[in-house]
Amino acid sequence: MxxxxxxxxxxxxxxxxxxxxxxFWMFLVLIGITLISFFVIHLAPGSPSDMETTLNPFAGExxxxxxxxxxxxxxxLYAQYLDWVVRLLYFDFGNSMSADARPVLTKxxxxxxxxxxxxxxxxxxxxxxxxxxxxxTACKQNSLLDRVVTILxxxxxxxxxxxxxxxxMLFFGIEHQWFPVSGLTSLNFQELGFWEKCVDIIxxxxxxxxxxxxxxxxxxxxxxxxxxxxxLRQDYILTxxxxxxxxITVILRHALRNALLPVITLLxxxxxxxxGGSVIIESIFALPGLGQxxxxxxxxxxxxxxxxxxxxxxxxxxxxxxxxxxxYGFADPRIRSTRGCD
Amino acid sequence: MNATALGCFANRYVMLxxxxxxxxxxxxxxxxxxxxxxxSPATLHLEHILEPPxxxxxxxxxxxxxxxxxxxxxxxxVSLWVGFVxxxxxxxxxxxxxxxxxxFQRWVDEVIMRAVDIMLCxxxxxxxxAVIAFLEPDMTNIMIVIGLTSWMGVARLVRADTLTxxxxxxxAAARLVGVRSGHILFRHILPNALAPVLITATLGVAGAxxxxxxxxxxxxxxxxxxxxxxxxxxxxxxVIEIAPWLSVYPGLxxxxxxxxxxxxxxxxxxxxxxxxxx
Numbered sequence: 001m002x003x004x005x006x007x008x009x010x011x012x013x014x015x016x017x018x019x020x021x022x023x024f025w026m027f028l029v030l031i032g033i034t035l036i037s038f039f040v041i042h043l044a045p046g047s048p049s050d051m052e053t054t055l056n057p058f059a060g061e062x063x064x065x066x067x068x069x070x071x072x073x074x075x076x077l078y079a080q081y082l083d084w085v086v087r088l089l090y091f092d093f094g095n096s097m098s099a100d101a102r103p104v105l106t107k108x109x110x111x112x113x114x115x116x117x118x119x120x121x122x123x124x125x126x127x128x129x130x131x132x133x134x135x136x137t138a139c140k141q142n143s144l145l146d147r148v149v150t151i152l153x154x155x156x157x158x159x160x161x162x163x164x165x166x167x168x169m170l171f172f173g174i175e176h177q178w179f180p181v182s183g184l185t186s187l188n189f190q191e192l193g194f195w196e197k198c199v200d201i202i203x204x205x206x207x208x209x210x211x212x213x214x215x216x217x218x219x220x221x222x223x224x225x226x227x228x229x230x231x232l233r234q235d236y237i238l239t240x241x242x243x244x245x246x247x248i249t250v251i252l253r254h255a256l257r258n259a260l261l262p263v264i265t266l267l268x269x270x271x272x273x274x275x276g277g278s279v280i281i282e283s284i285f286a287l288p289g290l291g292q293x294x295x296x297x298x299x300x301x302x303x304x305x306x307x308x309x310x311x312x313x314x315x316x317x318x319x320x321x322x323x324x325x326x327x328y329g330f331a332d333p334r335i336r337s338t339r340g341c342d
Numbered sequence: 343m344n345a346t347a348l349g350c351f352a353n354r355y356v357m358l359x360x361x362x363x364x365x366x367x368x369x370x371x372x373x374x375x376x377x378x379x380x381x382s383p384a385t386l387h388l389e390h391i392l393e394p395p396x397x398x399x400x401x402x403x404x405x406x407x408x409x410x411x412x413x414x415x416x417x418x419x420v421s422l423w424v425g426f427v428x429x430x431x432x433x434x435x436x437x438x439x440x441x442x443x444x445x446f447q448r449w450v451d452e453v454i455m456r457a458v459d460i461m462l463c464x465x466x467x468x469x470x471x472a473v474i475a476f477l478e479p480d481m482t483n484i485m486i487v488i489g490l491t492s493w494m495g496v497a498r499l500v501r502a503d504t505l506t507x508x509x510x511x512x513x514a515a516a517r518l519v520g521v522r523s524g525h526i527l528f529r530h531i532l533p534n535a536l537a538p539v540l541i542t543a544t545l546g547v548a549g550a551x552x553x554x555x556x557x558x559x560x561x562x563x564x565x566x567x568x569x570x571x572x573x574x575x576x577x578x579x580x581v582i583e584i585a586p587w588l589s590v591y592p593g594l595x596x597x598x599x600x601x602x603x604x605x606x607x608x609x610x611x612x613x614x615x616x617x618x619x620x
Contacts, residue, residue: 029456036464041473157601158596158601160556163589283560298472299475310472
């Protein structure tokens with residue numbers, strides 16, 4: 001009994017140690033990111049008070065100074081940074097420097113569900129489509145299907161997402177009017193029943209979802225194919241084949257599991273790209289998500305909201321990497337036993 | 343060599359030639375824009391506003407009556423220029439840091455590689471967007487900011503090559519006869535590590551063109567009246583219901599150019615450096 005528990009315990013302590021080390025490192029990275037972005041953004045020309053003072057002929061220099069004192073912008077930069085970081089520890093992102101002056105955290109929380117929702121849904125779709133596609137093209141390397149998929153992948157890589165969105169709007173929204181092209185809800189949303197509301201939102205999200213999914217599909221299916229090809233070359237696949245296992249068993253039981261490992265890591269690494277992409281896609285389809293919030297904040301030089309978004313983006317990225325790492329550890333025994341304890 | 347291997351061989355070179363052809367064609371077109379363009383990109387034909395493609399205006403006119411075809415030719419210059427300069431900046435930074443990191447190791451390596459990790463965790467498009475909006479969007483700023491946020495891949499690749507190259511005998515020999523570190527790095531190690539640099543640079547041009555056009559599409563890139571494919575699409579979106587051609591052709595140009603650089607980069611990778619093949 002002790003013999004079976006002991007190695008198990010050791011494995012998990014390896015993973016826990018790994019997570020602790022990772023978390024500490026993530027903390028350092030996060031500090032680095034806040035430092036760089038805080039100073040870059042505060043030292044760049046322009047100020048949040050511009051909207052209400054320089055651009056307003058009725059406001060003078062006194063009003064400007066009062067406003068800057070109100071936002072705390074008159075103090076030395078390092079003092080502002082320290083103050084901001086300390087408040088960050090209590091999850092206080094400060095108040096927005098735009099006219100509504102609401103807490104940044106509230107503004108982000110309102111918009112987070114939509115952005116995360118679309119991204120998770122599209123990632124799910126991407127995986128569902130890319131994994132079988134990658135397997136099939138790898139197993140039938142150089143077949144007609146493989147060639148066609150390769151060409152489509154290259155086109156997918158080269159296609160700007162916003163242009164694809166425009167084409168979809170042209171075809172499905174304007175030419176055929178099958179789907180609405182902007183916003184999250186129709187004008188008569190309030191009068192609809194519950195199910196009609198759901199259908200309405202889904203109809204509004206269809207085109208954005210297609211854009212997100214196609215954007216991710218090219219890279220993911222290509223990557224899956226490459227990983228699968230790599231695994232199929234390994235000796236243990238030859239062993240499995242020579243044992244007389246069927247092609248399906250070899251591929252699904254022996255190869256797939258190992259080929260999925262790098263894909264997990266790629267998912268963790270793709271988060272910054274997804275967050276960046278949401279700025280463009282949300283602005284095209286006029287969706288009230290994080291990307292749009294960030295865009296308006298940048299335009300208004302709303303420091304606190306910009307910093308809040310950057311920190312959130314960095315945290316999501318780091319957590320994504322950590323999760324990928326943990327999943328990797330659980331899925332690959334080699335990492336548990338060897339690299340886990342270093 | 344059996345038949346399938348021959349197939350791959352052919353395929354790889356077909357990709358290379360196709361990529362090369364597209365890249366050369368687009369560069370030539372951009373260079374000769376003033377000769378090829380039927381009209382000046384800024385001339386307003388106020389009696390021909392929002393006309394669909396015709397024999398007079400091959401790709402139609404925009405809402406100020408400017409010829410879309412001529413504007414696209416000039417837009418190509420912007421895209422390629424931004425792509426080249428941005429990649430030049432990122433490749434220079436990445437190469438120097440990668441060489442130092444791999445050669446000096448110890449704390450230099452540690453500091454540089456941790457900086458790479460930090461930069462990779464940045465939601466970089468967010469940062470680019472914020473910085474550009476603050477600095478007043480113009481071409482120089484865009485090139486610099488894209489360059490400064492995309493050197494990490496090159497740095498990692500060059501470092502990996504340097505790590506193995508520095509142990510080779512010719513480096514030891516150079517050190518033995520008292521050659522300075524800087525000379526060893528740039529004269530002895532760098533030439534042997536050029537393949538990955540060349541490949542990432544080619545793929546980097548494609549990436550930079552995409553980022554530039556996205557920024558311009560959001561109104562934060564190249565500013566009108568200077569034509570760029572991104573800001574032409576932005577202007578087209580405003581009138582997408584009455585003038586759909588404005589939203590189609592500039593995008594095709596982006597697709598075509600980026601495709602060319604990707605084909606070139608990927609096939610170079612297959613040919614020059616099989617280890618990098620993912």
